[in-house]
Amino acid sequence: MTAAAPPILQVRDLHTQFDTLDGVVRAVDGVSFDLAAGETLGIVGESGCGKSVTALSILRLIPPRAGRIASGSIRFEGRELTTLGEAEMKSLRGHRISMIFQEPMTSLNPVLTIGTQIAENVVRHLHVPWRAALERAREMLDLVRISDSARRLGEYPHQLSGGMRQRVMIAMALSCDPQVLIADEPTTALDVTIQAQILDLMLELKEKTGTAIVLITHDLGVVAETTERVVVMYAGRKAEEASVEALFELPLHPYTRGLMRAIPRVDTEADAVGTRTRLQEIPGLVPVLTRPIVGCAFAARCGFATERCHIEAPPFVEALPGHAVACWEVERVRASAP
């Protein structure tokens, strides 16, 4: 475990809210986590559970009129980001903390060459001459294994495939040697073989550059392959946090268990004898986030729920060493088969 190293990114009791016509949406409702230097942290959860908003909050990219960080603290290299000035924030973004978005097809400006887009980022943050920045861009393209990098610099995004564009995005994000790379569903829009290539590439580059990665995904398979530690989120709250081995060995939150049961498996033997069981879904719906959630957010969908779960929110406690969970009935869950 990396617990010994001091965290470079520390998120404490983060609350991010959005104003909508239906009321205030509590998109992130008290999330805390640490990220150690060089670590890979996965944030998992279904659509709308607050994963992306957590990422945007760290970079302070919540659209100012629509929403805000209501309370909590985000400390990066000892600096408090929630109160940092906009100018300082701009010099952090893309430099110390980078972000990769989900859509490689539309995350590059169609009217600028990829060389220009990477070099621009380098010039902005490292204040080097344009020629040196272009050279850096070429190196980065080599690093993300784009062939014929010198020629590619002069090409436009439409000349590249989806996988290559995501490589370009990674090259751009890593061009200034960031401390933290936030990857928001970086492989969702790509097909499976390209997904694996991109994930391998990210891990390999992490080894080379020592950049810590926050990998946001809804794909538990991706988490299992790439991350060291996992935070499971549900309805804007943290449900469970553990090392990836511990989480897959013995998930302690009923929601995590539900997620795991919903992963389709290739089981040719069972198919052959016709004993393949139906995939299990989690019954019910995600709670409406405009209304304050009383008790455990998952209680209404949970097979273990007791009266207390509906009344009182469970505290986030360490149930096993290094394995924390927010569940009143954790002992019963633990005793049952995963």
Next chain:
Amino acid sequence: MTVITDDLVPLRPRFSLLTAIRRNPTIAFGTVLLALLIAIGVFAPYIAGDPFKLSPVSRLRPPSERWWFGTDQFGRDVFSRTMYGARVSLIVGLSVAAISSVLGLALGIACGYFRRIDSLVMRVMDGLMAIPSILLAIALITLTRPGLGIVIVAIVIPEVPRIVRLVRAVVLSIRSQPYIESAIAGGTRNTQLLLRHIVPNTLAPLIVQATYVCASAMLIEAGLSFLGAGVPPEIPSWGNIIAQGRSYFQIAPWTILIPGVFLAAAVLAVNLLGDGLRDRLDPRLARRL
């Protein structure tokens, strides 16, 4: 027998005029027509005689070898006057297009990007759009002296809001694109975001809109001149020639028809160019409009 080699030469065909014409006949035709008119305007002193020379003896002569396009009621050579008339139309068309594009781009980007001033500026634009350019021109000329500059101003004012609306709409749609969010996440500053990421994306529709503004400016100028609210009557503009030939239409139709054909050709040339560019620059825009 061909030899197949391994090293592929990147496909970069040489520019061929014939292929260009075959691919975009509208652009080619519009460009040629417009180039011809510009040449006429630029070289008018060399190809035409004195457009002001009166010759009462040879009034209202039909087109002939001596007077290609005939003469008007003062014996002036319609050919010379029509050639010089191209200058007025082109100057008005191009300068209105240029000025209103620059103003419209600046205001449109400001509105689309800095949302605080948006509703204020857009209401002013709505107000400007409601002013008919002919009335505005008449008012401005009453206040000052008639002249080319006033005509241009009078046409620019109601055209600017059209450009502002277009640019604003494009900026609003580009702002929400992931690559803008991605650029912000990379720490891009406002000015750079605007100039490098947003402005280049607005240029394609802006160029297309500018051609339409150019065509409509030419028509409005001719209309204003015809009504006597445009360029001073002594200047040979197509609108003026038509206006002065109006009362002699039945006996000397060439004084009206010939400048009319040139006006139509100029507008057609610019519109064809605009249509061609629209299809070429953004195939999706063609379907939206």
